Amino acid sequence: MTATAAPELPDGLVAVVKRDCETCVTVVPVLRQLAADGTLTVYSQDDPDFPGDPAAVHDHDLAVSWHHDVETVPTLIRVEGGREVARTVGWMRDQWHELTGRDDLGPDLPPFRPGCGSLSVDPDLVDELRVRFGTSVLRSRRIEVAALEDELELMFRRGWTDGLPVVPPTEARVLGMLEGTTRAPDEIVASVPPDLVDVTVEKVAIAAVMAGCLPEYLPWVLTAVEAVCNDEFNMHGVLATTMPVGPVIVCSGPGTRAIGMNSGINALGQGNRANSTIGRALQLVVRNVGGGRPGEVDRSTHGNPGKLSFCFAENDVDSPFGTLAESRGVAPGTDALTVFAGEGPRCVVDQLSREPESLAGSLAANLRAMHHHKLVMAFDAILVIGPEHARVFRQAGWDRQRILAELHARLQVPGDEIVRGAGGIAEGVPESLAGHTLPKFGPDGLLLTHAGGGAGLFSAIVAGWVNGTVGSTPVTREVRP
Amino acid sequence: MTTATENTTTTPSRTILDPTGERSVAERARLARPASLAGLTIGLLDISKPRGDIFLDRLEERLTDVGASVKRYRKPTFSKPAPVDLRHEIATECQVVIEALAD
Numbered sequence: 001m002t003a004t005a006a007p008e009l010p011d012g013l014v015a016v017v018k019r020d021c022e023t024c025v026t027v028v029p030v031l032r033q034l035a036a037d038g039t040l041t042v043y044s045q046d047d048p049d050f051p052g053d054p055a056a057v058h059d060h061d062l063a064v065s066w067h068h069d070v071e072t073v074p075t076l077i078r079v080e081g082g083r084e085v086a087r088t089v090g091w092m093r094d095q096w097h098e099l100t101g102r103d104d105l106g107p108d109l110p111p112f113r114p115g116c117g118s119l120s121v122d123p124d125l126v127d128e129l130r131v132r133f134g135t136s137v138l139r140s141r142r143i144e145v146a147a148l149e150d151e152l153e154l155m156f157r158r159g160w161t162d163g164l165p166v167v168p169p170t171e172a173r174v175l176g177m178l179e180g181t182t183r184a185p186d187e188i189v190a191s192v193p194p195d196l197v198d199v200t201v202e203k204v205a206i207a208a209v210m211a212g213c214l215p216e217y218l219p220w221v222l223t224a225v226e227a228v229c230n231d232e233f234n235m236h237g238v239l240a241t242t243m244p245v246g247p248v249i250v251c252s253g254p255g256t257r258a259i260g261m262n263s264g265i266n267a268l269g270q271g272n273r274a275n276s277t278i279g280r281a282l283q284l285v286v287r288n289v290g291g292g293r294p295g296e297v298d299r300s301t302h303g304n305p306g307k308l309s310f311c312f313a314e315n316d317v318d319s320p321f322g323t324l325a326e327s328r329g330v331a332p333g334t335d336a337l338t339v340f341a342g343e344g345p346r347c348v349v350d351q352l353s354r355e356p357e358s359l360a361g362s363l364a365a366n367l368r369a370m371h372h373h374k375l376v377m378a379f380d381a382i383l384v385i386g387p388e389h390a391r392v393f394r395q396a397g398w399d400r401q402r403i404l405a406e407l408h409a410r411l412q413v414p415g416d417e418i419v420r421g422a423g424g425i426a427e428g429v430p431e432s433l434a435g436h437t438l439p440k441f442g443p444d445g446l447l448l449t450h451a452g453g454g455a456g457l458f459s460a461i462v463a464g465w466v467n468g469t470v471g472s473t474p475v476t477r478e479v480r481p
Numbered sequence: 482m483t484t485a486t487e488n489t490t491t492t493p494s495r496t497i498l499d500p501t502g503e504r505s506v507a508e509r510a511r512l513a514r515p516a517s518l519a520g521l522t523i524g525l526l527d528i529s530k531p532r533g534d535i536f537l538d539r540l541e542e543r544l545t546d547v548g549a550s551v552k553r554y555r556k557p558t559f560s561k562p563a564p565v566d567l568r569h570e571i572a573t574e575c576q577v578v579i580e581a582l583a584d
Binding site: 168197 | 495496497498499500501502503504565566568569570573
């Protein structure tokens with residue numbers, strides 16, 4: 001888009017009005033007085049037949065209002081030699097007298113009436129007008145859509161969706177999205193696997209529009225992109241593995257409440273816009289910018305539904321063991337997110353344990369079975385402890401350290417039980433490990449978080465991909481505006 | 482009365498931004514050539530060069546003879562790419578297109 005030239009104002013007096021403004025209607029008799037002098041030009045923003053007497057020029061595309069920075073109507077401008085020399089807004093008789101050099105305007109009017117907002121600064125229009133008249137800061141290639149072509153179908157055909165419809169990323173929507181961050185549109189955010197393409201804030205904003213995000217989610221999306229695009233998280237490997245994992249995003253801090261994220265009932269499920277679209281936007285960046293598509297570099301045998309979006313907030317308000325982000329070094333009260341290469345959640349049911357030891361035993365037994373009960377140390381997990389399970393630990397005075405210690409203590413597995421062939425099952429650890437005791441998880445392999453609805457004695461396990469340098473390490477990043 | 486909504490809808494904003502890394506050209510790959518033209522709908526695109534219609538009239542006769550059905554299209558001017566609406570119309574209605582140069 002190219003910037004349009006500002007329309008020149010005629011010499012004399014110029015009034016910009018709209019019918020949908022009581023003050024503009026009030027000053028019509030004054031406009032008639034001024035029109036009698038023969039030097040008044042009236043621009044109407046909405047109704048071309050307003051005021052009628054005097055006749056107005058219809059500012060149909062708001063070009064006059066936009067280019068001459070009209071923020072309030074009525075605006076009265078004095079123009080000499082093509083240049084504005086004075087301006088007043090609203091109706092103030094004194095100022096209108098001063099500007100026009102008359103002393104008899106609107107004798108029946110009150111001395112003062114505030115003006116109304118100009119249509120050219122209407123929040124519903126301003127993004128569109130910025131596109132229409134501004135110098136675009138956006139650099140992405142423009143794709144023209146035929147009049148009879150459905151843009152949703154166009155985006156499906158070009159392979160730009162995750163299988164669900166996406167919101168068309170028009171320039172106006174992308175500019176609106178960029179209002180959600182202080183970062184420049186051309187700033188490079190990360191190099192996105194698998195194609196290692198540098199992604200700009202603008203391209204992330206496009207993905208966020210497509211995913212259905214609101215502008216206030218954009219800092220979270222940008223942080224999620226940064227968090228997965230590095231050697232530690234290893235997004236390339238997360239795509240290429242045949243295991244069913246994708247990025248799981250755990251959000252922490254007061255900002256999760258400010259943008260309306262769900263940490264309560266159905267936190268890991270559908271129905272919350274922020275939860276559903278932040279993770280989706282990340283995946284659209286990986287797909288469209290990085291080129292990570294199923295059947296290509298994404299080789300997952302089964303995948304999991306969370307690869308559309310798996311993003312939720314921690315309940316940090318009444319967590320008995322703090323937040324995951326804090327446990328990973330983020331200061332309390334700071335907005336942050338943790339990315340984890342994980343599969344879909346599975347439920348741990350224990351409705352009878354009222355003692356922490358009993359509940360820890362239940363959780364440990366289920367964690368031990370994760371991926372395969374005879375495989376150890378290879379995989380990490382997120383344990384999402386529901387509020388009713390967390391209450392059992394709170395009442396016993398167990399903090400995060402204690403819970404983890406008790407779980408690890410119950411997850412020491414005799415090598416004899418899990419070597420290859422043991423129990424008549426070929427899968428297992430090398431026979432050389434018989435006689436040893438092996439931990440199911442490494443020391444940092446269990447990530448505790450608190451989320452879910454207030455009713456239900458359940459927790460959820462999110463199993464991970466291979467950990468360590470050959471796999472993926474969780475990454476925690478602070479969210480900045 | 483003209484409303485705010487009308488002010489927005491007067492903008493021809495049927496343009497979207499490319500969400501990809503833009504490492505490939507915007508145009509997509511051509512489809513494979515069909516083994517036979519029988520039964521296909523073939524678009525003949527006149528690019529508005531003089532006498533192009535004479536060439537295309539003859540092509541239409543030959544193609545109709547081999548069992549194809551023919552639809553005719555015309556670009557407003559040879560000096561500019563076909564408008565997006567025309568491209569969409571041809572892509573929707575035809576399996577094959579022949580673009581004729583002439584002079």
